[in-house]
Amino acid sequence: MYERYWLFKERPFDGICDPRFHCRLPGQYAITEKLRYALVDRSGCALLTGQPGVGKTALTRDFVRRHGGRFTHIAWLGQPYFGHQDLLRRLYLQLSADQAGSADALVLEHPGLLLEKIQHLFHAMASHVLLVLDNIQELSDPAAIGALKAMYEWGQLSLHPLNSVAGRAPQAGNEQGFRVSVLLVGQPVASQNLRQFAGFFESLTLRLSLPCLSREELSDYLRQRLQAAGAQQECFTEEAKDQMHRLAGGVPRKINQLADLSLLVGYVRKKSIVDADEILQAARELMLLDVA
Structure with a gap:
């Protein structure tokens, strides 16, 4: 739905275990x-x-x-x-x-x-x-x-x-x-x-x-998956990444959920880049705030 808006070839954070999107950190x-x-x-x-x-x-x-x-x-x-x-x-x-x-x-x-x-x-x-x-x-x-x-x-x-x-x-x-x-x-x-x-x-x-991702590894994880989807620009601010790491606890499955939904929120809001507010909105819809 949001792929054309963000200039992706496909969605980068689908939950499917696709080998093309596996990140070697x-x-x-x-x-x-x-x-x-x-x-x-x-x-x-x-x-x-x-x-x-x-x-x-x-x-x-x-x-x-x-x-x-x-x-x-x-x-x-x-x-x-x-x-x-x-x-x-x-x-x-x-x-x-x-x-x-x-x-x-x-x-x-x-x-x-x-x-x-x-x-x-x-x-x-x-x-x-x-x-x-x-x-x-x-x-x-x-x-x-x-x-x-x-x-x-x-x-x-x-x-x-x-x-x-x-x-x-x-x-x-x-x-x-x-x-x-x-x-x-x-x-x-x-x-x-x-x-x-x-x-x-x-x-x-x-x-x-197998440990959860560190904040630095989260950045690498997002970058690799975005590149695999054909992204041509940065999609998340550093504040958004900080918020994502705090809410997801470094767990890739939760990171995927937050990243995917926040990109949809950013598309609806016509944002040029996803910020911490979009991450928070995604977390509310995913009901993650009560465990953060």
């Missing part, structure tokens, strides 16, 4: 490099936490886009989680060519075999599998956590026992055999939940927390 560089160490370099299992809207899923998707070619297969699971068997069934469907009905029948007839079949699939894929579990704070079933622990332990074996079962010798120059890397993504409470499973929590290679 300096403060996130250390986190992505540590993820690369843990996952791409086969060093273990990583836990990434952060408050809602801080950009965990966006960062994870960007990581997979950039490094996905280093894995033989990637399985991505998100909420809702309906317990142990649901987790295994969904994972099995992503890793296999079977139809949903086949997996359902397997669970109903031989539920104890599903984990074993996934283990065989890991081995058949040979080199390196990445498992991503998003919104892990929703997963509290002890049996499901136990299954994750088992998958992680398979990935740590230098020579997997299934080599002998399948009659396949390790490939030359690949002494460590195949590996399974696991990335757990969720809200801070996920870390508390996993502490109940001490053996698994302590085995995590990395426990990372």
